[in-house]
Each structure stands twice: as C-alpha cells, then as structure tokens.
Amino acid sequence: MHVDVFDQYHFTPSRVHDLDPRVKVLITVLFILSNALLPDGSWSAFALAWLLLLVANDQSGLGLGFTLKRSVVALPFTLVAVSAIFSPQGSPLAVWDLGFITLIPTDLGLIRFFSILVRSWLSVQIAILLVATTQFPDLLHALEHLRLPRTLTTIIAFLFRYLFVLTNEVFRILRAREARSAGLPGVKGGGKLSWRIKTTGSMVGQLFLRSYERSDRIYQSMISRGYIGHIRTLNPHHMERQDWLYLFVFILFLVIIQFVGWVS
C-alpha cells in the first residue's frame, strides 16, 4: 500500500501552507468554537462563516470546492440528529402516526436540526483544510507548542509513523487468510460464526504480537541512533508578522460573525 493513502496533506505553494502551524490550529479551533456559539437559525451568520471558509479555501490554492468534496465524511452521523426535528418545543407542523410511535415534527425542531447540520458541516470543512495544508509532524509540533504534553505528542507521532507499517502488516495477514481460504465457485466459504470470530481474534492477537515485538526492535535501534525521549523536527516555528496579521484578521471576522448571529 502506498504511503499517501492516509496522508491528507496536499501541497501547493500558498499563503495558507506557509502560515505558522500554531496559527492554523488556533484558527481551526476558534472557527469551530464560533460555530458552536452561534444561536440556532442564525442563517446569515452561518452564511458569513461559509464565506470565510470559501476565502480560506481559495487562499490555500487547493480550489474553492476542495473541502466541500471531502466533507461528506460527516454525513452518516446526521442520522443521529434527525430526532431533534421532533423536539417538543415549538409549534407542530404535522402528525405522523407510525403505529408504535407518533412523531410530531415542529418548526423549532426543524430549525435546530438544520442548525446542527450546518455547524457540523462547516466545522468538518475547516478541519479538512487544516490537515490538507499542514504536514502532520508540523501539526504535532504546533500542538506541543500549545502545551499538549510531550508524552502524548510523542505517542501520536509514533502512531502516525507506524500506522502505515502496521496497515501493511494487516494486509499481509489478510492476504495470508485469503491464500489459505480456498473455496469452490458458488459455494459460500468459511465456517460458523464462532469459527470466524476465533480466526479474527487470532489475527488480532497475531497483529498485537508482531507490533509488540516490532516496537521492541524499533526502540533498540532508536537508542542506538541517539534517541533522547522525544521526536524533533527540523522546521523551526517562528511567528512572523504575516502570521499575526492572519490570526488577527481571522479573529476579527469571527467577532463580526458572532455579532451578526446574536444581533439579527
């Protein structure tokens, strides 16, 4: 498997790519926070937030619709929020009697549902933009600067590094299962459910042992190459004037969005 299956980083030379990772992390979190703070049904503020997102997309050089395409990942979860439509507050719009349960959609419920949808959709997009314009080691470095404990960032750095290696290991194990599972055409292979579970459990156990033994070897070789307890990066992080400017302008926009959301 090729390495970039998991890596969401897309390089194009752009201002957004050049920004300090800390600024990008802060902007992302503040944007999501701002969406969460907006009251239900403040559509003009949501529209402004979307506009801001489009500008950010454009500035990143990845194209206006870049984050839109990938934002479908959040869709399956919207199913959970559907029940908000039947919120008891607000005036009923219809009565659906399904026999075992009677559902009454209300106007406030509908507003709530769509507000949740829009918030989630906007928030997912800025997170997509963050990982598409920031290399993962830089992102971790930024989180470390933002006071995330080094133990945790180092664990995540190792997780990221060995994700690809262990995924390949999974594919090897799956290929081995395929190779040993001959079947006649048209006849369903495999044993009973209990047999399948035992097989999957053994695969998980096998993967665990291989990972564990590999981590031991990794540690030994890291020690012999001068590992001192944490991972270092060559990219220095300096806040330039441009970084401060972007941060300031972005926060200003968020304040305006909040103002529009709460006043109108």
Add this chain to the structure above:
Amino acid sequence: MNFSPAPLHIPDGFLTIVVSAIFWLITIVMVGLAVSKTNRSLGEKQIPIMGVMAAFIFAAQMLNFPIAGGTSGHFLGGTLAAIVLGPWAGILVMTAVVGIQALLFQDGGLLVMGANIFNMGILTAVIGYGLYRLVIHQKKGIRLAVAGGGAWIATMAAALFASLELWLSGTTRLEIVLPAMLGVHALIGLGEALITVAALAYIEQTRPDLLNLDNSAREGGWGWIVSGVVISLLAVLISPLASGNPDGLEKIASDLGFLGSGLDAPFQILPDYSIPFLGDTAISTILAGAVGAIVLIGLVVLLGRNLHRQKSD
C-alpha cells in the same frame, strides 16, 4: 479501503459548548493523570511502545468480520489495550487513537474530542480494566469471561454516554436515540467481546510473559476495581431504565436541575443559573457550565488522589 466511521465518533456541531467543556475537563484531568503516572512509573521505553500499540489498535480496527445481514462487527480495542498495557497506558493509547482519527480523518470532531476520548478511551479503560482486575488472580477461563463481559459493558457504556451527551446538548430525543444506540451497540459490543477474548486467549497461549499478571495487578489497585464495578453497574442499571422509560430519566434529570422546564435554549443545562449583569447570553451559559465543571473537576481530582493513595499503599 474499508473505513466506516463508527457511530460512536461524535462530530463537531452535535454537542453544545457546555457539554463539550465538561467532558473536556474530565478528559484533561484523567489524561493528565495518565501522563504524569506514565512519566513517573514507566521508563521512556514505554512511550515508543505505546505509540506502536496505538498504531496496532488503529490497524486492528480494520480487521472486521461479517455478522448476519450484511453488517460487520469491528473492533474498538479499548478493553484489550487496558488489559494488556495497564489502565493508564490504555487511556493514553486510546486518546492517541481517537485524537488521530479526529485530526487526520475527521472521524469525530475537535471541539467534542473530549467527549469522544471519555466515551471510547476512559470509560473502556475504567470498565475493562476495573472488572478484569477484580478477577486477575482467578483461573484463565474466568479471566477471559470477565474480559469479554467487560468489553461488552464498556461498549454499551460508551453508547449510553454518547446518547446522554447528545441528549443533554438538545441534539436528540432520548426515547428515540437511546434504544437505537443501545440496540446497535449490543451487537457491536458482542463482536468486541468475542474478539477481545479470542485475542487475549491467543496472546496468553503464544506469549504468556506479556500478560504478566502480577505486574498488571500492580498497575492499578482497588480504586480501579471500585470505579469499574460502580460504573458498570450504573451503565447496566441506567440503560434498561432509560430505554424502557425515558420519561423517568427526563424526570430525574429535571428534578436534579439538569433540564429547565422551558428549555427554550436547548444548550442551557443549568437553566436557573444566569449571571445577572450578563443576562441570558452565551457567556452566561459558559460561566454556568464552568461552575458545574469546577465541581466535577474537584470530584475527579479527589478520586484521582484517592487512587494514588491506593496505589502507594
């Protein structure tokens, strides 16, 4: 690539700020404790191992197996991690897994990550390890059975808490979502339990030295057992009560002051609490949430200190 988002990863926008903040605070306290424990009691060697183990959990979640009717069970891994690596390391490993799923794949949100880590990392570690620790000196059969039971309960508890968080945020109606979530996760949890048992049995057969029971018992003491058993009991008791009689839970919640009678702003979980000169704004709500959160932190810190004393005994 079979990469289906599990229904437990709550995205941004589905939880209100107050609920997110409360669970962030609990998570920060627990993860902070886990970090300081790890720094103190484990060598630096443990950190690369935990990283690779986190990658293992992530990779193992791809191994899914077909159940009936086109659905497939897949593995969450929290219980296995807590049993094999110890509870604190288990929490750190699951935090890393949930964190990278949110950061890299947008599988779960950033602002709500505290709640996701709590549901999938902390609850599973407390329940999975707590129950297992109770029977750690028993025969292999009993241990495996309890590990499986713990994995099932942990999955159900995660689903229960996710439902409660969504409900407190005014995102869902409890009487609709809770039975659905618990129903789905009763099956998912079964898969989780069976794989956990099978994987543990396999590891015990091939590398019994990795499951050093005395070491594992030293990792956590009675505090884990008590919290594991209490939270499991709570989850087991609340779930049928809540899904069979959601009005009852709603009544308890409103009696406790969690739900306002008006509920005009669905995100207000402390409705009677508003700061006079700020009026009924988001800031006032945040402050109200912060007060609740501080109380919670106090409780968690007390619990943590208690755990620490248990350990040093």
